[in-house]
Amino acid sequence: MTVPSPGTGYRLLSIPLYLFWILHALKHGIKHGLPRYLTMRMFGQDGGSKQRIWVHASSVGEVRAVTPLVKALMQQGESILFTSFTATGYQAIQQNFSDSVCSTVVPFDHCWHCRRFFRQHRIKLGLVMETELWPELLYQARRQNIQLLLVNARLSTKSLNAGSFVRTLLSTTLSYFTQILTRNKKDHDAFTSMGISEDRITIVGNLKSQSEASIPQPRVIERDYVILASSHSGEEQQFLAARPRKLSHYLLVLAPRHPNRSAEIQAQIEHLDMTCSIRSKAQPVTEETEVYLADTLGELKLLMAHARVVIMGGSFDTTGGHNLIEPANLGRAIITGPSDSNIAEDIKMLGPGQGVLQVADMAGCWAAIVELLDHPERVEELGREAKSRLTQQPDIIQQYLAAISAQL
Numbered sequence: 001m002t003v004p005s006p007g008t009g010y011r012l013l014s015i016p017l018y019l020f021w022i023l024h025a026l027k028h029g030i031k032h033g034l035p036r037y038l039t040m041r042m043f044g045q046d047g048g049s050k051q052r053i054w055v056h057a058s059s060v061g062e063v064r065a066v067t068p069l070v071k072a073l074m075q076q077g078e079s080i081l082f083t084s085f086t087a088t089g090y091q092a093i094q095q096n097f098s099d100s101v102c103s104t105v106v107p108f109d110h111c112w113h114c115r116r117f118f119r120q121h122r123i124k125l126g127l128v129m130e131t132e133l134w135p136e137l138l139y140q141a142r143r144q145n146i147q148l149l150l151v152n153a154r155l156s157t158k159s160l161n162a163g164s165f166v167r168t169l170l171s172t173t174l175s176y177f178t179q180i181l182t183r184n185k186k187d188h189d190a191f192t193s194m195g196i197s198e199d200r201i202t203i204v205g206n207l208k209s210q211s212e213a214s215i216p217q218p219r220v221i222e223r224d225y226v227i228l229a230s231s232h233s234g235e236e237q238q239f240l241a242a243r244p245r246k247l248s249h250y251l252l253v254l255a256p257r258h259p260n261r262s263a264e265i266q267a268q269i270e271h272l273d274m275t276c277s278i279r280s281k282a283q284p285v286t287e288e289t290e291v292y293l294a295d296t297l298g299e300l301k302l303l304m305a306h307a308r309v310v311i312m313g314g315s316f317d318t319t320g321g322h323n324l325i326e327p328a329n330l331g332r333a334i335i336t337g338p339s340d341s342n343i344a345e346d347i348k349m350l351g352p353g354q355g356v357l358q359v360a361d362m363a364g365c366w367a368a369i370v371e372l373l374d375h376p377e378r379v380e381e382l383g384r385e386a387k388s389r390l391t392q393q394p395d396i397i398q399q400y401l402a403a404i405s406a407q408l
Contacts, residue, residue, distance in 0.1 A: 003142045004172050006135035009165065014110050014136070021108050031260075032087035032297075040090075040105045042113065047102050047121035052081040053404075054121070054146075056106060057129040059086040060298065061323065063093055065152065065208045066129045072397050073404070074100070081121055085132065088297050095298075106137060114140040125407055127151050128177075129207075131159065135169060138176040147407050150180045151400065152207045155190040157320075157341060171195055181403055183207075184345045204403060205396035206345065208325045217305035217330075221285050221292065224308055225251035226369055229300055230322040231313030232257055237268045238316060240291065242362045244370060251285065255294040255303055257313060257322070262295035269293070305330050308379055309372055312336045315343070316362055324356060328386035333379045335359060335368050349393070355386035 005011075022038065029037025055070055057063045063084055070080055080101040084090045093103045102121075107113035114137045126141055126148040141148055159170060171194055174180070180196060182188045183206040191201050228239050236254050243252065256265060262280065269276045269291050276291040277283040279299075285292050294303055304310050304327050315321040315337030324346040327334050334356045340347060350356040359365045372379050 003139060004175060006139055006169065006172060010135055010169055011111070018108070018110065025108075029087055032091070034087040034091065037087045037090075037105060041108055044107055044113075044117050044120050045104055047081060047104075049122060050079050050102075051122045051124050052079040052102060054081045054083065054123045054126045055129070056083045056127070056132055057089060058132040059084060059089040060092045062129045062132070063089045063096070064326075065323075066127075067096055068397055069127075069151070069207060069400055070097075070101070072401055076401070081123060092298065106134060109134045109136045111136055111140065118144050118146075125149070125404070127404070130154055131156065133170065133173045135173045138173055142176045147178045148176055149404065149407060150174075150177045151204075153180045153182045153191065154187045154342075155194070160190060160193065167194070178407060179403065181400065186344070202403060204399050205394065206325075207396060207400070208323050209346070209349065209390065209393050209396060217302050219306045220302060221251070221253070221306065223251045223285060223287075223289075225253045225292070225306075226309040226311065226373075227253040227255060227294075227303055227307040228311045228313055229255045229304055229327070230257040231255070232317050232319055233261065233264070235313050235316045236265050237272075238362045239311070239365075240269065240272050240274065242366050244366055247366075247370065247373070248290070250373070251289060251292060253292045253294055253303060253307065255300050259295040259297055262293060265293060265295070301326060301330070304332055307332060309333045309335060309369055311365060311369075312343075315339045316365070321346075324350060324386075325390065328355060328390050331383040331387040333357075333372055333382035334386060335365055337361070337365065350386050350389050355382065355389050357382070 025038040025041050029035050053073060055066060057066050070082060074080060082093050082101045082103045083106050084093060085106055090105050107117045118140055123146050126146050128148060128150050130152050131154060138148060174194060174196060180191055180201045181204040182201060184203060188201050188203050274290040275288055276293055277285050277289045279294045279296050310327040310332045312322050312324060318339055320339050320341035321336055321343035324334055324343055328350055336356060336358050338360050347356055347358055352358055357368050359368055
């Protein structure tokens with residue numbers, strides 16, 4: 001089969017992008033404590049002679065979601081090359097697996113770097129998580145006759161509504177995949193709308209619904225609190241400004257999706273004249289603290305584990321919501337907002353009003369928080385129901401393993 005290249009337009013675009021990639025990699029690596037990030041993206045590392053399954057996940061969230069599948073493959077005796085795009089994703093792989101997998105970051109999406117990557121590693125199958133699509137990298141994989149599977153596959157509304165250049169490039173890139181393993185019927189239909197044939201798409205389920213057994217997390221905040229998790233710009237201000245007077249004493253924890261927005265959020269807190277402690281500065285939470293800004297990476301589970309209520313961000317703007325499975329796995333009472341394009345299936349699975357509360361706006365969110373805090377038994381009931389519904393889900397890992405085995 002002839003493999004179509006990413007196209008002249010994309011390759012020409014990669015020339016002016018090259019300097020940007022270098023500067024971004026240099027800044028990103030220094031910022032996240034991985035100074036060799038640039039070197040890894042430019043020159044890679046030798047993977048040795050062992051043949052491996054290549055698993056790629058963009059950043060920390062995707063790394064966590066695909067980790068149970070990686071562990072299941074390792075239990076079957078497979079050797080793994082586990083890559084990420086971000087420095088924090090790579091660090092999460094290192095933290096979870098140490099030397100039990102070969103790990104690195106993906107190269108610049110330029111033909112020279114991508115060819116070098118596949119010379120350095122012997123790959124028998126590639127698994128790409130969600131929509132982490134690098135046209136040149138995937139094209140070079142197919143040129144090496146490496147079969148590719150897109151797992152937990154989804155397409156955002158933004159991608160579906162993109163201009164002709166992006167849609168053409170996306171369609172070409174999707175053609176590199178032997179099989180596209182989607183989360184649900186909605187995702188299936190999104191891929192068929194891009195011209196993907198039915199025989200290349202299989203609905204397998206959402207890997208994020210297969211959280212690993214929850215390990216007890218140490219308590220880092222001694223006071224009771226509610227947490228706004230994975231929030232986006234504007235959501236923190238909405239949340240804080242709408243706080244009812246009767247809860248002015250109650251600790252509010254903010255864990256923004258992008259901690260580098262810390263200064264922006266601190267300014268908002270100061271404008272609202274609220275006392276604040278900053279986690280990245282190791283400032284203590286006292287009885288006078290009204291807001292605790294958790295502007296760190298990799299600690300969300302730790303902070304959600306002991307929250308009375310978890311409010312999931314990205315659902316009070318146009319983002320479409322964020323993963324509800326992790327707080328459900330922790331047995332937390334969960335509130336999410338009206339924007340749910342990414343999590344509609346999660347809400348259905350957990351049960352609206354049973355394992356998760358969905359509210360129409362921030363005023364409704366605070367009304368639900370007040371009701372829950374006034375009725376602690378309802379908090380426990382919501383958390384138990386969410387966790388119970390997770391345990392009743394089919395073993396999606398086994399379904400993915402079966403689909404993967406068919407390609408080996």
